[in-house]
Amino acid sequence: MPSIESAHADVQSAVAEAVQWANAGEARTLWEYETRAWALMLALGRALVVLFLARQMSRPRAVRYEYAGGRWELAESRTTTLATRFGRVNFTRRVGRRRTRGSSRRAKADLPIDRDLGLCGGFSPRVVMGIARLCAQMSFANARATWLDIYEWAPAPRAVMRMVDAAGGVARQFIEELPAPEDDGEVLVLQVDAGGAPMVSHAEFERRRKPKRKGQRSREDRREERAANPKPRRTKGKKSKNAKQAFTAVLYTLRRGADGQLDGPVNKRVISTFESHEALFIWLDREARKRGYGEKRTLFLADGSEHIWRLQQRFFPAAEACLDWFHLAEYLWKAGRSFHREGSAALRGWVKQQKQRLREAKIDAVLDELRERLAAIPRTGPGNKGRRERLAQVLGYIENHRTRMPYAKFIADGLDIGSGAVEGAIRNVVRVRLDGPGARWGLKRAEHVLHLRCILVSRLWDRFSEHIEMRDALALAPEPEPAEPHTVRSAA
Known part of the structure; x- marks a missing residue:
């Protein structure tokens, strides 16, 4: 380690070199100037770091x-x-x-x-x-x-x-230890969904571990072999993506403004894990209680997954449940295409009418309409079986979720009726980063990146950096964690 005097002289030399170069009168382009100036600044930074280390080394330190x-x-x-x-x-x-x-x-x-x-x-x-x-x-x-x-x-x-x-x-750990925001609103909103990220399968993992050998055959030979032995088309449940679901939740609050209207989202945070839906709800329960669940009015929005709603009843029975409006709208379009032509004005008018009924809490009118339409489709005839099945599916869907359609009440109170926040979180946290072309993740590292992405999307990175600075130094392992493969179970 150089002495303090030597390191100090190196700093002065780096400064003098930068000043001398900047004062030179030769003609340069801005590209050349910025390139050289940045290199000189980096050199000065290295000299300053060496001086810092030299001074730290000179401080008295106990031998034992x-x-x-x-x-x-x-x-x-x-x-x-x-x-x-x-x-x-x-x-x-x-x-x-x-x-x-x-x-x-x-x-x-x-x-x-x-x-x-x-x-x-x-x-x-x-x-x-x-x-x-x-x-x-x-x-x-x-x-x-x-x-x-x-x-x-x-x-x-x-x-x-x-x-x-x-x-x-x-x-x-950082996310879980975060305290509740001090300026939270009066209404707590929870939204849950899931999105898949491609994982390395066990077969692919074993193939990667084999020593690589340089190919001995020409491209033409390999092409002929592929033509002679084509791969069978993948069926449902055996897709190449081999996706593992990232179970994701969004928490935020709505604050009442001076005009009496609810504004938000306020202090939106995203949490996500590849473990399971139940593991997510256990985590979400802790976060929601920090934010006031049990004391504040709480809304819970999700799509039609029955598993999510069972967990909602288990973990958040006091929350007001609401089926995602846009998810329901997709089912209305699906039902309308059973008796109106795709893209027709009649289809658009019919869907608009049903939406208006739902906004006015006229769910029975929508169900009666669907039952009449179903009864009007003959049981036999070209395409009638498929139309009846689609219409019956939508009818059953709305009947199952009718208690989760408080749209009229929510609209009157100025509350959210769509789960767009969690849909956006799935896109920004999972798909944008983890579902790239050709990506194949190991479970552990995918979980690490998922949590880092949650911090980034929740705009907490500066606080995370401060958390790292205040704790003991991060311990870098001698080697990266080995990839943990995951293989999706084939559909029965």
């Missing part, structure tokens, strides 16, 4: 210390590379050693200075959190490319996975 229930002693020095935003610098510090009495084995090493500085396995915390944030927004390869374009260096691909594993591994 206690840590993790043991007694340690500073021994030999170790020089490694420390990766910062400005680039890599060499870092020399003394290593702590603890020997077991009577043992000839080399004692385990400890790096107390790294711990005091909050270093993360050879990376600065800003690097780890910066990479994790990029990986929550884009593919790992694009995250590395973006970092390289900005800082002119990038961590190795496996290091990127280690950073995501470390940051994602504490993301859910």
Whole structure:
């Protein structure tokens, strides 16, 4: 490690070089100027980091210390590379050693200075959190490319996975420990849905683990072999996507303004997990109680999944249940196409009439209309069986959910009747990031990215970074977590 005087001289030299270059009178394009100026700023940043480390190393430090229930002693020095935003610098510090009495084995090493500085396995915390944030927004390869374009260096691909594993591994704990917002509204809204992300199957995982061999056959030979042995068409339940559902919930409140109207959403937060619907509801129950469930008026919106509604009755029986308006509208269009031509004015008029009836709490009128239409379709004849089945399905759907259609009351109170918030969360949290072309995830890392994405979409990343800064340094594992495959069970 250079002395403070030497490091200080390097800083002055970097500043002088930047000033001298900026004052040069030669003709340059702005592209050239920005490129060189940024390189000089990065060099100055590295020099400042070295000076900072030199000053930290010069501080008095006890040779003997206690840590993790043991007694340690500073021994030999170790020089490694420390990766910062400005680039890599060499870092020399003394290593702590603890020997077991009577043992000839080399004692385990400890790096107390790294711990005091909050270093993360050879990376600065800003690097780890910066990479994790990029990986929550884009593919790992694009995250590395973006970092390289900005800082002119990038961590190795496996290091990127280690950073995501470390940051994602504490993301859910951060979300669960968040206190309720102080400026919440009077009405609590809960919305639940799910969206699939492609997972690596067990068969594909085993294929990836096999050693790769260079192909010995020509492209023509391989093409002829594929033509001679075509793959059978995948049937229902055996699709290539191999999706695992990400069970997602959105919580927010509505606040009454000076005009008496409810405004929102206020303090919208997203939670999501690949575990199960029940695991999501257990988590959602804790979050909802923090936000005032049991004391505030609570709305629960979802689509027609019977499993969701069973869990709603179990975890949120006091909430006012409401079937998603737009989901119901799709069923009305489906019913209308059973007796009106697709795209016709008659179809649009019929659907509009049924929507108006539902808004006015005239559910019986809608059901009577559907029963009359069903009775009017002959049991025999071309296409009549399918039309009757579709109409009967819609009729049964509305009958099953009629107690979850308080649209007239909700509209009068200025409340939401659509689950657009959770639909948007599924799109932004799951599909945009995890359902990319050719993506195949392992369950653990997908869960990490999912939680990081929830923090990002909930606009909590700055608080998450502060949480990481105040806690002990993130522990980067020596190797990335192995991929955990998942295979969708085939439909019976």
